[in-house]
Amino acid sequence: MTSPSVPSARAPRRRQRSTRLVLAASLIALAALGAVVALVSGSLAVAVGAAVGATVLGGGAVRLTYDELLDSRRESARDRAAQAQGYRALTEQRVAEQAEYVADTQGRVARLEATVGRLQARLEESEQRVDVTRAAGDAAQRELLASRAEVARLTAERDRLATLAAQSEQGAVQEREEVAAVRAERDQLVRRLEDAEERAAHAVVRVAELEQELDVVLAEVRAQHAAGLAGTDTGGRRKRA
Known part of the structure; x- marks a missing residue:
């Protein structure tokens, strides 16, 4: 059984999600770099600034990752809904074909029973x-x-x-x-x-x-x-x- 088709806008979303993940990873790397610079400088002001910057950058990375997760879940839900609709249409088609086959089979059985009845009467x-x-x-x-x-x-x-x-x-x-x-x-x-x-x-x-x-x-x-x-x-x- 063939699965339902996936929407054509899936490729652009994949590219968008890849950009967000790269940006979140870049923010985390930048925060780590700031922490390393603060440690090397030994200055309290630099350490405080690096901590504040790392917090902001970490929050931005978390927000990007959260948005990516929400988009991924919504895309999965849309894909599952499209597949469910395709499966439902295919099931309805098969149910109709099965009903037609059952009706044809019952007609054949009725005709055979009528023929057997006539033959029994003649016998x-x-x-x-x-x-x-x-x-x-x-x-x-x-x-x-x-x-x-x-x-x-x-x-x-x-x-x-x-x-x-x-x-x-x-x-x-x-x-x-x-x-x-x-x-x-x-x-x-x-x-x-x-x-x-x-x-x-x-x-x-x-x-x-x-x-x-x-x-x-x-x-x-x-x-x-x-x-x-x-x-x-x-x-x-x-x-x-």
């Missing part, structure tokens, strides 16, 4: 269709089993009647009418058996069709689930970009 609908198809398949399977049981029962009945017919043919002539009736019943049972076999064949075809429909619905569910995962991955990549 639930597909699962319901799968359940309905499976229920229809189970019903067809039960119908097929019932038809097969009926075919087996009619086959057994046909065999029994055939056996009775064979036994009746070996009997007396008076039993031929009964045999004819038995044969008629047998023929009727055969026709019923054929009808049952035809219904069983239709049931087998229906089961095959339901299984194909179930496979199609499962394929659609897998495709929708894959598309949802692909959309979520694309949104994540865009977010990271």
